[in-house]
Amino acid sequence: MTVQPSRDDRTIPPALPVFDRVAILGLGLIGGSVARAARKHVLANAIVGYDRDAGVGERVRQIGFVDRVADTARDAVSGADCVVLAIPVGACAPAIVEIADSLMPGAVLTDVGSVKGCVVRDVGPHVPPGVHFIPGHPIAGTEFSGPDAGFAELFDGRYCVLTPPGAADPAALARLTAFWEGVGSTVEVMSADHHDRVLAITSHLPHLIAYTIVGTAAELEEDIKQEVIRFSASGFRDFTRIAASDPVMWRDVFLNNKEATLEIIQRFTEDLTALQKAIRRGDGARLQDWFIKTRSIRRSIIEAKQA
Amino acid sequence: MTVQPSRDDRTIPPALPVFDRVAILGLGLIGGSVARAARKHVLANAIVGYDRDAGVGERVRQIGFVDRVADTARDAVSGADCVVLAIPVGACAPAIVEIADSLMPGAVLTDVGSVKGCVVRDVGPHVPPGVHFIPGHPIAGTEFSGPDAGFAELFDGRYCVLTPPGAADPAALARLTAFWEGVGSTVEVMSADHHDRVLAITSHLPHLIAYTIVGTAAELEEDIKQEVIRFSASGFRDFTRIAASDPVMWRDVFLNNKEATLEIIQRFTEDLTALQKAIRRGDGARLQDWFIKTRSIRRSIIEAKQA
Numbered sequence: 001m002t003v004q005p006s007r008d009d010r011t012i013p014p015a016l017p018v019f020d021r022v023a024i025l026g027l028g029l030i031g032g033s034v035a036r037a038a039r040k041h042v043l044a045n046a047i048v049g050y051d052r053d054a055g056v057g058e059r060v061r062q063i064g065f066v067d068r069v070a071d072t073a074r075d076a077v078s079g080a081d082c083v084v085l086a087i088p089v090g091a092c093a094p095a096i097v098e099i100a101d102s103l104m105p106g107a108v109l110t111d112v113g114s115v116k117g118c119v120v121r122d123v124g125p126h127v128p129p130g131v132h133f134i135p136g137h138p139i140a141g142t143e144f145s146g147p148d149a150g151f152a153e154l155f156d157g158r159y160c161v162l163t164p165p166g167a168a169d170p171a172a173l174a175r176l177t178a179f180w181e182g183v184g185s186t187v188e189v190m191s192a193d194h195h196d197r198v199l200a201i202t203s204h205l206p207h208l209i210a211y212t213i214v215g216t217a218a219e220l221e222e223d224i225k226q227e228v229i230r231f232s233a234s235g236f237r238d239f240t241r242i243a244a245s246d247p248v249m250w251r252d253v254f255l256n257n258k259e260a261t262l263e264i265i266q267r268f269t270e271d272l273t274a275l276q277k278a279i280r281r282g283d284g285a286r287l288q289d290w291f292i293k294t295r296s297i298r299r300s301i302i303e304a305k306q307a
Numbered sequence: 308m309t310v311q312p313s314r315d316d317r318t319i320p321p322a323l324p325v326f327d328r329v330a331i332l333g334l335g336l337i338g339g340s341v342a343r344a345a346r347k348h349v350l351a352n353a354i355v356g357y358d359r360d361a362g363v364g365e366r367v368r369q370i371g372f373v374d375r376v377a378d379t380a381r382d383a384v385s386g387a388d389c390v391v392l393a394i395p396v397g398a399c400a401p402a403i404v405e406i407a408d409s410l411m412p413g414a415v416l417t418d419v420g421s422v423k424g425c426v427v428r429d430v431g432p433h434v435p436p437g438v439h440f441i442p443g444h445p446i447a448g449t450e451f452s453g454p455d456a457g458f459a460e461l462f463d464g465r466y467c468v469l470t471p472p473g474a475a476d477p478a479a480l481a482r483l484t485a486f487w488e489g490v491g492s493t494v495e496v497m498s499a500d501h502h503d504r505v506l507a508i509t510s511h512l513p514h515l516i517a518y519t520i521v522g523t524a525a526e527l528e529e530d531i532k533q534e535v536i537r538f539s540a541s542g543f544r545d546f547t548r549i550a551a552s553d554p555v556m557w558r559d560v561f562l563n564n565k566e567a568t569l570e571i572i573q574r575f576t577e578d579l580t581a582l583q584k585a586i587r588r589g590d591g592a593r594l595q596d597w598f599i600k601t602r603s604i605r606r607s608i609i610e611a612k613q614a
Contacts, residue, residue: 090591114541139538139540139541140540141541143605158540159537159538159540161538188537194534197531198531198534198535198538199538199541201523201524201527201531201535201543202524202534202535202538202539202541202542202543203538203541203542203543204542205520206520206541206542206543206545206546207542208579208582209516209520209579210542210601211582211597211598211601212575212578212579212582213512213513213516213575214601214604214605215578215597215600215601216508216571216574216575216578217508217509217604218600218601218603218604219574219578220508224504224505224508227501227505227509228505228508228509229604229607229608229611230466230495230611231446231466231468231505231506231509231510232509232608232611233446233447233465233466234421234446234448234506234509234510234513235509235510235511235513235514235517235549236508236509236510236513237608237614238513238545238548238549239513239516240601240604240605240608241545241605241614242542242545243598243601243602243604243605244601244602244605244606245598247594247595247598247599247602248595250594250598251591251594251595251598252591254586254594255586255589255591255594258586258587258589261586262583262586262587264523265579265583265586267523267526268519268520268523269576269579271519271522271523271526272515272516272519272572272576275515275518275519276569276572279561279562279565279568279569279572280565280569282562282565284397284558284559284562287557287558287561287562288554288555288558290518290522291518291550291552291554291557291558292554293522293525294517294518294521294522294525294547294550294551295550295551295554296525297521297524297525297536297547297550298450298521298547298548298550298551299551300536301536301539301544301547304536304537304539307544307547307548
């Protein structure tokens, strides 16, 4: 299901800098990291940023990781040959409506959202003719948020998935691919639907589970809760890191990848129920078989150099 | 519920080395790390090891982290003033039956199991009079197993829980405390029942959840499974690390902490069902409120310096 850009696209890499002016809407962890990485690798002549939170814009002016913080989204994208929506997926539709008239013909429009089907559905219809819309998802992040959280190396050695529509312009796709490869990522091209099903299991379910278990702990009696924090190193701690991720971003992920997420929750629940039953019945053989099986998945990840 | 050893116990630390001869039964990750740490910090004049797997014993002779690998458990414990059971909790009852007659009067007998109630129940009745039985649980580990996996620093900066019976000898408790403090741990004393309830949420449930989700992924269609491995960095990877832990050890944990684990699975399932319903109904406010709540738990862990 995964399609690599053809060899021909890659043998003639676009000249550097890849873009003249990159506009980034949303200056949090991901937007701030895109800006820092693009500057570090000289992938644009100028980087303009905008955040609808004026306090964030002011902070970015202090940090200085963009050349200019614009006062409006329309101003930010004017004259940009690449526009990156680095905002929660639920905010993409209002954003495209706002900026559509200001987009430059020939510009590449992309995003960084964790769900792709909804972005195609909500943003696509508003993209003016002549603007090349190629949704994207860099598989990278941390549990921290905001303009101070980003760093230039966030995408280095990580995958970036692009989900171009069938009619996407090959030159635009090649430029966006060069941009992501320029920040150190490996680009994979696939359909939005396939992306959303894969990420439902690799990312959305793990985050939901982590949020659940940490919330379960938060509702324990106070004396036990203090002990849970004290002895968190025994496994719980890893979940709390995941469950500290940005609440608005994740709210939007679950609202917008509803079907794939609910389907994988259902499978997970069936498996948990089976293990619960094995514990209740004292069925050690079943537990041990299951635990041996999961070890082999870890080995595959180590072999794939993703550990 | 947690009781620190009294200040008086700590103002007169036992002289080093704490023990003359430490016998370690089970030479895997934990037993091998206890041996290496005890040697590094000169906590014993001699360290004798035994493993019922002859191949493991042979490997330990090659690595050389104990002074002697005994051929039988009885031989290993003879003359030892400290005996550490570093085996799955389900193996502790047969072990004590085997070694009981060979234990030296005055010896301290302890273990490192992740469940304490079952060890008190299964081992306690077989401990000869004059032997000081003090169950223990160092809150430390990795996803690796076997004699090559251990290292001397595993317990450094980590908690070690001791669950002495009410009639435990204070001098024996002080010596065992000094031993664990000697390898860098902070010792906490509590009841076995309290330990098992706390660990059910901090450790046993997280491991079960990780085993479940990784097993769910293992049963996906082959093409999706390959993608899951490739894109595991988006959250799934953290679970696979936990789900690579020793299968026999974890089988025994769930079989032996059944009630506390089943009770916390029940709470978790109720919470997951509520979030599932919120996703199905598109209730963004409920999701966001939950995700904000879990962030505060992470902050508490960071403040407690357990992150």
